[in-house]
Amino acid sequence: MAPPGYLGKLLRVDLGSGEIWTEELLENELRLWVGGVALGAKYLLEEVGPQVSWDHPENRLILTSGPVAGSGFGGAATFNVVSKGPMTNMAGSSQANGFMGAYMKFCGFDGVIIQGRSRRPVYLEIKEGRAFLKDASRLWGLPVDQTEEEIRKELGAKRLQVSVFAIGPAGENLVRYAAIVGDGGHVAAHNGLGAVMGAKKLKALVAHNAPRGFSVADPAGLKQAGLECFSFMKEFGPFYKWGTGGGFSTIYGQGALPVRNYTTNIFQEHERMNGQYLRSHFQVRSRPCFKCRMAHVKEVTVTEGPCKGFTAEEPEYEQIAAWGPQIGNTDLGGAVLLAHEVDRLGMDCNEASWCVGWAMECYEKGRLDPSQTEGLELNWGNVEAVRELLARISRRQGFLGELLAEGVMRAAKRLGGEPQEWAIHTMQGASPRGHDHRGRWTELFDTCVSNTSTIESSFGGIHAGFVGMKELDDPFEHLEVARSCARFNGIRQFDDCVGICRLASMHPGFTLRAFNAVTGWNFTLEDAFKVGLRAVNALRLFNLSNGLKIDQLRPSQRYGSVPKDGPAEGRNIMARWEEMVQLYHEEMGWDPSTGWPLPNTLEALGIRRWWEELSGTGKK
Numbered sequence: 001m002a003p004p005g006y007l008g009k010l011l012r013v014d015l016g017s018g019e020i021w022t023e024e025l026l027e028n029e030l031r032l033w034v035g036g037v038a039l040g041a042k043y044l045l046e047e048v049g050p051q052v053s054w055d056h057p058e059n060r061l062i063l064t065s066g067p068v069a070g071s072g073f074g075g076a077a078t079f080n081v082v083s084k085g086p087m088t089n090m091a092g093s094s095q096a097n098g099f100m101g102a103y104m105k106f107c108g109f110d111g112v113i114i115q116g117r118s119r120r121p122v123y124l125e126i127k128e129g130r131a132f133l134k135d136a137s138r139l140w141g142l143p144v145d146q147t148e149e150e151i152r153k154e155l156g157a158k159r160l161q162v163s164v165f166a167i168g169p170a171g172e173n174l175v176r177y178a179a180i181v182g183d184g185g186h187v188a189a190h191n192g193l194g195a196v197m198g199a200k201k202l203k204a205l206v207a208h209n210a211p212r213g214f215s216v217a218d219p220a221g222l223k224q225a226g227l228e229c230f231s232f233m234k235e236f237g238p239f240y241k242w243g244t245g246g247g248f249s250t251i252y253g254q255g256a257l258p259v260r261n262y263t264t265n266i267f268q269e270h271e272r273m274n275g276q277y278l279r280s281h282f283q284v285r286s287r288p289c290f291k292c293r294m295a296h297v298k299e300v301t302v303t304e305g306p307c308k309g310f311t312a313e314e315p316e317y318e319q320i321a322a323w324g325p326q327i328g329n330t331d332l333g334g335a336v337l338l339a340h341e342v343d344r345l346g347m348d349c350n351e352a353s354w355c356v357g358w359a360m361e362c363y364e365k366g367r368l369d370p371s372q373t374e375g376l377e378l379n380w381g382n383v384e385a386v387r388e389l390l391a392r393i394s395r396r397q398g399f400l401g402e403l404l405a406e407g408v409m410r411a412a413k414r415l416g417g418e419p420q421e422w423a424i425h426t427m428q429g430a431s432p433r434g435h436d437h438r439g440r441w442t443e444l445f446d447t448c449v450s451n452t453s454t455i456e457s458s459f460g461g462i463h464a465g466f467v468g469m470k471e472l473d474d475p476f477e478h479l480e481v482a483r484s485c486a487r488f489n490g491i492r493q494f495d496d497c498v499g500i501c502r503l504a505s506m507h508p509g510f511t512l513r514a515f516n517a518v519t520g521w522n523f524t525l526e527d528a529f530k531v532g533l534r535a536v537n538a539l540r541l542f543n544l545s546n547g548l549k550i551d552q553l554r555p556s557q558r559y560g561s562v563p564k565d566g567p568a569e570g571r572n573i574m575a576r577w578e579e580m581v582q583l584y585h586e587e588m589g590w591d592p593s594t595g596w597p598l599p600n601t602l603e604a605l606g607i608r609r610w611w612e613e614l615s616g617t618g619k620k
Helices: 027-033 036-047 101-108 144-154 193-199 219-235 244-253 275-281 317-323 334-347 349-364 381-393 397-402 409-416 418-422 442-451 477-490 490-499 506-519 526-545 573-589 599-605 611-615
Strands: 009-014 022-023 061-064 079-084 091-096 111-115 122-127 128-136 161-168 181-184 186-188 204-210 283-286 300-303 310-311
Touching: 009 128, 022 128, 027 526, 036 061, 036 079, 036 091, 036 111, 036 490, 036 526, 061 193, 061 300, 079 186, 079 193, 091 181, 091 193, 091 526, 101 161, 101 204, 111 122, 144 181, 144 219, 144 334, 181 193, 193 204, 219 506, 219 599, 244 275, 244 317, 244 397, 275 317, 283 397, 310 334, 317 334, 317 349, 334 349, 334 381, 349 381, 349 397, 349 409, 349 418, 381 397, 397 409, 442 477, 442 573, 477 573, 490 506, 490 526, 506 526, 599 611
Parallel strands: 009 111, 122 204
Antiparallel strands: 009 022, 061 079, 061 111, 079 091, 091 186, 122 128, 161 181, 161 204, 181 186, 283 300, 300 310
């Protein structure tokens, strides 16, 4: 019998043979890994060897929910996707909200592991404890929004009766930063997880709504935790009233708003692009995720400017930053349009915008000529040109479409010369989230040393006070930043194990209370950190065995450059970078010179066996 919060079943699918089967998940294994990213990291490390490239049939696409997902706790329907990704050819991990994390469990499964490659396009339907592979040939080539619509028509299902996550043309054409998009615009994006689906000829995943089939240990405790968490989150930050875009101007004031590919930190129009302006000037209606009282997800209709009358999901902060200041656009309606376009084409908005912003800088400085852009005038702020460029990227059409489909690091290397100095990325190969991290050192450092091609220990900075730690005295003190990233690492990964959206429960205390109320396991904060650190260490072992070198744990020249203006002017994170990395490794219990987890570190986490198993992969 499965423990509370779980079904105790894992669905396995081999797209090459068409075989579908189930595996039992034992309670001792679930106590160790919980779900989400940790469970995904375990299977990735065990089943995907260094010889398996990201587009190989033997690569795994691992979708896992968590024990709180579908329990009724507000905003708890998050699912996690883990795979070897094309941006780094190392671990990728990303979460998406909406309904899939709950519906997958309602269908009878705590997770799905997909391997193999289909001979023709298919989609996977999960319903009432069973799974079916269905022909998707007629859906191949369609954008995500049309794919969702067509699948619902085929199944005779209304919007809330099924959760649909799919790839668009970008995933089909193996754009390296293709995303998995569903339920109207929720995205699992980092490290090209949509391209992994495309390589497998898997167009979509569908899960049906159904009654909850698992128990909750303490329903009254869960309800109380949910009420208190909602009360806290309503007052924490601007999210409840203004959405994630509500922090847009605050981030500008920190010097952390990306403007014209990091060429400046001045963006005087920020107050006409923030969430406060959007929600007080555009028409807005609520489209919340599963049982989420925060309801920060909205649908908006543009009421002014060239895009007046256009309706789409409200862009998150990162999408506004990507398609506003990063590309020199000052029209908020244009940002809404481009955010929607990226979602329907199935691309990560962050990597896409770093590619486009870099191309615009190259064009403005004469390093891309009209013959290479094939008529596109890529001047700063040209929304229509960007819209067309995104379509070309998703199809790998023309010189520039093919170039930028590889991501900004590879594109810059191919173009060569001075433009290589302008590309914003980590040396592992992926680009950061939608900030100018030169004004947010914790996230710049975290992004470069993380295992998943995005932030790992931080989220809107380090919230050390949430777990009883000392807050940063100086966010621009090199060693304090490195030490904080190490000491806080693990708890955000625990967030990604339990199945709750961080915007529904930012405080680890409430997340832990909900987890204990569902499972009855009475985990302490130390236990929660250990679960997260198992995931972090497993992912680090995976990356090291797949070729990660310590000199890749750094930013590109522009990403780590010194701001020339704005609030972070003159701040130089690279002045003590090597010291920061060494201290981080020491604090993590890893070899300072190589980054390999030490045997006693893995012993304390109960996963030392992997040290022995990986002894032949160059750890010494």
